[in-house]
Amino acid sequence: MTDVIAEWVQPVEWGKVREFSRAVREIHSEAEPLIPPPTFPMVLSADFVERLIVDDLKLDRRRTVHGEQEYVYHRPLRVGERVRLRARVLSDTVKLGKRGGRMRVVVTEVELASEATGEVIGFERSTAIETAPVEGAAP
Amino acid sequence: MTLAPPPEFRVGPLTRTDIVRYAGASGDFNPIHHDEGFAKAAGLPSVMAHGMLSAGLLASFVTAWFGPGSVKRYGVRFRDKVWPGDVLSAEGRVVGELVEAGCRLAELELVLKRQDGTAVVTGTAVVWTGEG
Numbered sequence: 001m002t003d004v005i006a007e008w009v010q011p012v013e014w015g016k017v018r019e020f021s022r023a024v025r026e027i028h029s030e031a032e033p034l035i036p037p038p039t040f041p042m043v044l045s046a047d048f049v050e051r052l053i054v055d056d057l058k059l060d061r062r063r064t065v066h067g068e069q070e071y072v073y074h075r076p077l078r079v080g081e082r083v084r085l086r087a088r089v090l091s092d093t094v095k096l097g098k099r100g101g102r103m104r105v106v107v108t109e110v111e112l113a114s115e116a117t118g119e120v121i122g123f124e125r126s127t128a129i130e131t132a133p134v135e136g137a138a139p
Numbered sequence: 140m141t142l143a144p145p146p147e148f149r150v151g152p153l154t155r156t157d158i159v160r161y162a163g164a165s166g167d168f169n170p171i172h173h174d175e176g177f178a179k180a181a182g183l184p185s186v187m188a189h190g191m192l193s194a195g196l197l198a199s200f201v202t203a204w205f206g207p208g209s210v211k212r213y214g215v216r217f218r219d220k221v222w223p224g225d226v227l228s229a230e231g232r233v234v235g236e237l238v239e240a241g242c243r244l245a246e247l248e249l250v251l252k253r254q255d256g257t258a259v260v261t262g263t264a265v266v267w268t269g270e271g
Contacts, residue, residue, distance in 0.1 A: 024195030
């Protein structure tokens with residue numbers, strides 16, 4: 001198994017869930033109990049992903065695109081629980097693109113577990129693709 | 140048991156405010172999504188929406204269909220950029236049903252399209268539909 005490169009704990013806050021639910025037009029956002037939308041773990045991992053992309057992997061954001069995103073849930077997240085997140089880089093590879101340019105493809109995984117019991121709740125996986133620099137473009 | 144048909148799901152025309160609302164809600168402040176100068180310097184005609192805003196909208200289509208907390212797996216591929224002014228609509232179909240560990244599950248194929256019919260996000264999901 002690949003190494004855990006970062007580990008942190010974040011609460012699933014009611015206000016953030018409500019705010020996020022409204023931003024993605026989740027029609028159940030007025031209901032109680034409020035259940036976080038499937039893509040809510042972005043809120044828990046956004047700071048980490050920002051640091052990882054800009055500072056650690058040093059991807060150029062002007063030519064980095066988000067290729068794929070996946071969520072796996074063993075059970076739904078619960079508002080009020082504290083989640084332990086563990087991040088891994090599953091792969092970091094260079095591939096040749098269709099037009100001959102080199103593309104860097106980075107796949108990261110964030111595991112979500114209950115801080116209280118250690119139970120694994122699910123996973124968030126992201127694929128980022130940095131395309132080749134354009135010939136003659138300013139660095 | 141017959142599964143419910145997919146609900147109508149349409150969002151837009153998408154505004155810069157919708158995009159900024161998602162930036163604030165998610166914490167993704169990549170300037171390409173709110174800073175017009177940065178976006179143009181990167182060769183784009185304007186700011187563009189977060190891929191994860193589209194992925195979140197398509198996920199809301201799934202939870203409108205099968206209920207909050209129903210999603211066991213959800214995966215998307217980003218196919219095209221989304222711009223302010225785009226009108227997005229979601230479509231989905233059930234491609235399989237199975238029983239696993241006492242749960243009835245449905246496998247879905249999903250697509251989020253813009254007004255001209257272009258797929259901007261395609262996806263698959265597995266959702267819980269009841270006790271097996």
